[in-house]
Every structure is written in structure tokens, then in C-alpha cells.
Amino acid sequence: MSETLSVCILVASLFVDLWMFFKINTVKLELDIQLLLSLLVMGIDLIVYVNLNIFGSLVASIIEIVGFYLIYKDKIDARLVVGSILFICTIDVFGNIVSEIITFENSNLQKYGSIIVLGSIILFTNKYYLKIKNILTGKDSNILLMIFTYLLVTSELILIIPLLIKSYRSFVIFVGVIYASQVLFGVVAYWTLVRIRKRLLREHKQREVIEKQKQLQEYTDYLEKSQDDLRAFRHDYKNILNSLKVSAQEGNVQEVVQKLDKYTETTLNSKALLKYKDVNHIYIKLIKSIIISKLTELYNLDIPYNFECRNNIHNLPHHIDELDLVRIIGITFDNAIEESKALIAEKHNIRSAEVQIMVYSDGPGEFEYEIRNRIQNKKILTSQIQQRGFTTKKNHKGLGLANIKEIENKYPDMSISYTIQDGWFDFYMTIDTEDGEENE
Structure with missing residues (x-):
């Protein structure tokens, strides 16, 4: 050539x-x-x-x-x-x-x-x-x-x-064979490593499923125990009231109080009974599952919290993707948990942290979700926290609230607000399709 x-x-x-x-x-x-x-x-x-x-x-x-x-x-x-x-x-x-x-x-x-x-x-x-x-x-x-x-x-x-x-010419076929073996090795190695990754991913998903089943079983056990405690209380309350009535008539007020305290402590474990309070009012499986999962995490971390859902919620607004709400709830819970852990580590007091959660719906066209948590003493602007990459955590990409902003942009009738006041961070989301239709 x-x-x-x-x-x-x-x-x-x-x-x-x-x-x-x-x-x-x-x-x-x-x-x-x-x-x-x-x-x-x-x-x-x-x-x-x-x-x-x-x-x-x-x-x-x-x-x-x-x-x-x-x-x-x-x-x-x-x-x-x-x-x-x-x-x-x-x-x-x-x-x-x-x-x-x-x-x-x-x-x-x-x-x-x-x-x-x-x-x-x-x-x-x-x-x-x-x-x-x-x-x-x-x-x-x-x-x-x-x-x-x-x-x-x-x-x-x-x-x-x-x-x-x-001796280039005499080795060219040898080189070709060696190279072909290298390519074959590369293909086999790639295929093997991909299979290993898929197996590990499958095992990870299986562990997640087992964990969710465990949480749901725990929730079921909680409901059964609460019902048993209620039956026992209803069975015994007349005898208890009669006993307290006699003590009260005799003027032993201190004894009445002590008996009430003892019964509450031995028979009704208030913290355990409140673990999943009001979750039974949510009938949307994905939403119920993520909330049970996060409440379990809060409970296991011993972070004080209160969950409230007073009325039954059977349906979401028809155009809302359930997975979008699962992402929002998951991100905001995670942020509240991380901040609570940091606050406890800073104050060395478990009571310094607190998380309050509220879910509400007055009909199929409305859905409200609010989560509040105590925060560390930091000067953070609400305009900053929604920016992609903003975070107060080390080695963290800070994508959570930016991802929520992207979800919010998908739905014209979804409104999200952030408030930082008096040591509390408040996330509030509302979806109201009826208001959206009126505005149109």
C-alpha cells in the first residue's frame, strides 16, 4: 500500500x-x-x-x-x-x-x-x-x-x-487469535458481572419485600393487640369504676389517681397504641404502605411523633399518579428523620426532636398532606431549599425538594408551601381539582 x-x-x-x-x-x-x-x-x-x-x-x-x-x-x-x-x-x-x-x-x-x-x-x-x-x-x-x-x-x-x-507478519494470526480471546473474555466478564449485579438487585428487592411484609404484619399485630386491649378494657371498666367510686366516696383521691396511673402503665402502653394511630383511615395501599414504613422508622429510632388522619381516604384525585405522592411523602419523611437525628445528636436529648404528620381528604377531588419537624438553629431560606443541589448534609446531592418541585410542576392543581418559623420546618401540600376547574 x-x-x-x-x-x-x-x-x-x-x-x-x-x-x-x-x-x-x-x-x-x-x-x-x-x-x-x-x-x-x-x-x-x-x-x-x-x-x-x-x-x-x-x-x-x-x-x-x-x-x-x-x-x-x-x-x-x-x-x-x-x-x-x-x-x-x-x-x-x-x-x-x-x-x-x-x-x-x-x-x-x-x-x-x-x-x-x-x-x-x-x-x-x-x-x-x-x-x-x-x-x-x-x-x-x-x-x-x-x-x-x-x-x-x-x-x-x-x-x-x-x-x-x-516479525510482525509471522505473528499477525497469533495476534488475531489472542485478540479474539480477549474480546471473548470481555464479553463473558461483562455478562457475568451483569448477572451478578442483577442477582444482587433481586436479592435487595426481596429484602425490601420481606421488610415491608414484616412492617405490615407488625401493623396487623398492632391492630389485633389494640382490639384485644379494648375488649379487655370494656370487660373490666365497670369493676374498675366501681372500685374507684368507693375510693372516691371515702375521700381517698390520691388512691384513685394512683390506681388510674397503675392501670394505664400496666394495661395500656400508650406509646405502642399510638404507633399507627389513624393509619387505618387510609385505604390507598401505596400511600398506606409508605406511611407505615416511615412511622415504623420513626418509632424504631425513638423519635417523638404524632400522625393524624381523622377521616377515611379511599381515593386520590383521578389524574394524580400514586407513585408521585409516594415519592413526595418518602422524601419529606426522610428529610424530617435526618434532621431529627441531627438535632438529637446536637442536643443530646431525644425530646429535642419531634415530627408531626397530617393527612386529610374531604372528597375524591381533594388531598392534603402536611409534615412538620423541629430543626437545628440554621439560617435557611425557603427559596434556597427547592434549588437542585442545595443541602445542609455532608456528602449529599441535595435533590429531594428539587425533585418535589418537578413533581409539583406536573400538576396545575397541586400547591406546595414551605415555612420555617419558631424552630419548626413545615411542608404543606394540597391538591384541589375543584378549585382548579373553577379557575379554568
Whole structure:
């Protein structure tokens, strides 16, 4: 293959790499500073590749990965930038090996082998770029990045070895076999690790289901115990009242009080009886489940709380997604729990914290939810707490209330307010479809 044709193919390969990068990252190709810097990186790659000979390909790949990461890390997801460049460099090495194999000792094919491989790469990328992007940004992207890195480094080293011993032609088939085994290893490793991740995720979900079943069983036991206590109380109350009546008539008021205290302490465990108070009025399974879960967490942490739902709630407003309300309730409970734990740690007093929760509905078109909790002495603006990324917690992304804001924007008849006053943080949400229809 003539030297001119080799240079042209090399330059074309670099431009194909640049096109693949923009295609996979779905970035519009336009003349800007990023494009100029990208062309500069490609120019450096070309100089390095031509002048370093044996180590040219490996060094050029490293420059390409680092250069594109620095240029695009603030514009594109950094993980996608690195993943796409690793993928492109690995494909380049794969193309080089395939080109050498199909042109082995055949001067006619040698002229066109690289062009055929280059064209195949273009067609493959143009057809599957969205799938490639989804894989590179999926749950298993970190696994894939490690495999691509491994394949790239080992493939470059495999290509360097025969060049060092100056017997490239005699080793080309051997190299192809080794590379094929590396690719097979990468595929098997990826498949195995994905299966392991899915198994761990499945086990995690099973543990969650078991925990929820445990909480629901605990709630059922609570209802049964409360009913048994009520029956026992109804059975005994006449005898108790008669006994107290005699003591009162004899003027033993102190004895009456002591008997009442003793009965309350031994027969009625007030805290346990109030654990799920009013939850039975909620008939929406998902809402009931998340509230039971969070009340259990509060109870187990020994954080003082009060839950109130005085009337029966059978339905939500028809257009409201139950999962959206589950997210809102979950986020606000979590925030209240985290703040209560921090407050207790600061004050060294369990009574310094308190959480109050209220759920109310006056009909199928209305739903209200309020949660209040005591807070630490911090100067926080309600306008700040809804901003994405704002948080008072260490190593926390601060997305909770920003996510709630996004949910609120979905529903015109949903109104959410935040109040910080007298050491309390108050979250109040109301949904009123009837008011919304009147406003329309």
C-alpha cells in the first residue's frame, strides 16, 4: 500500500473517530472552541502516531482519551465522554487487527482492507449509536469502562510485542487469535458481572419485600393487640369504676389517681397504641404502605411523633399518579428523620426532636398532606431549599425538594408551601381539582 494512501487512510480514520464521538454523544457538530480543540487533539494524535512508530498507537489513544475528557467533561456527562473514547479507541485497534488479518500476504486486498474496515465501522456506528450511548450510560457502564480499558491496553501491548521482535507478519494470526480471546473474555466478564449485579438487585428487592411484609404484619399485630386491649378494657371498666367510686366516696383521691396511673402503665402502653394511630383511615395501599414504613422508622429510632388522619381516604384525585405522592411523602419523611437525628445528636436529648404528620381528604377531588419537624438553629431560606443541589448534609446531592418541585410542576392543581418559623420546618401540600376547574 502506497505511503500516500496510508497517510490518507490514517487522516480519514482520525476524522471518523471525531465523527463517532459526536454521533455517540449526540452532540451537534458546529464550529466552536470545543471543535477546534478536538481538531488540535487529532492533529497531535497524527504526529505522535507517525513519529513514535511502535508506541505511537498506545500514546495516541491516551492523548485522545485525556484530551477529549478535558474538553467535554463540563459539556457532556464525563462518564459518557470517557466511555465513548475508550469504545472508539478499542474499535480502532480491533479494525487494525482485522485489517491485517484479511490482507495477510495479499497485496491486492492490502490496498483496500483498511478502507473496508473503516467503512464497516461507519455503518455500524451510524446504525447503533443510540444503543451504544444507552449501554455506556446504563447501570453497568462502570463495568463496561473497565472492560474497554482492559481490552484497549492488552490489545495495544499485543500489537507492540511483534513489532519489538521485528516479525510482525509471522505473528499477525497469533495476534488475531489472542485478540479474539480477549474480546471473548470481555464479553463473558461483562455478562457475568451483569448477572451478578442483577442477582444482587433481586436479592435487595426481596429484602425490601420481606421488610415491608414484616412492617405490615407488625401493623396487623398492632391492630389485633389494640382490639384485644379494648375488649379487655370494656370487660373490666365497670369493676374498675366501681372500685374507684368507693375510693372516691371515702375521700381517698390520691388512691384513685394512683390506681388510674397503675392501670394505664400496666394495661395500656400508650406509646405502642399510638404507633399507627389513624393509619387505618387510609385505604390507598401505596400511600398506606409508605406511611407505615416511615412511622415504623420513626418509632424504631425513638423519635417523638404524632400522625393524624381523622377521616377515611379511599381515593386520590383521578389524574394524580400514586407513585408521585409516594415519592413526595418518602422524601419529606426522610428529610424530617435526618434532621431529627441531627438535632438529637446536637442536643443530646431525644425530646429535642419531634415530627408531626397530617393527612386529610374531604372528597375524591381533594388531598392534603402536611409534615412538620423541629430543626437545628440554621439560617435557611425557603427559596434556597427547592434549588437542585442545595443541602445542609455532608456528602449529599441535595435533590429531594428539587425533585418535589418537578413533581409539583406536573400538576396545575397541586400547591406546595414551605415555612420555617419558631424552630419548626413545615411542608404543606394540597391538591384541589375543584378549585382548579373553577379557575379554568
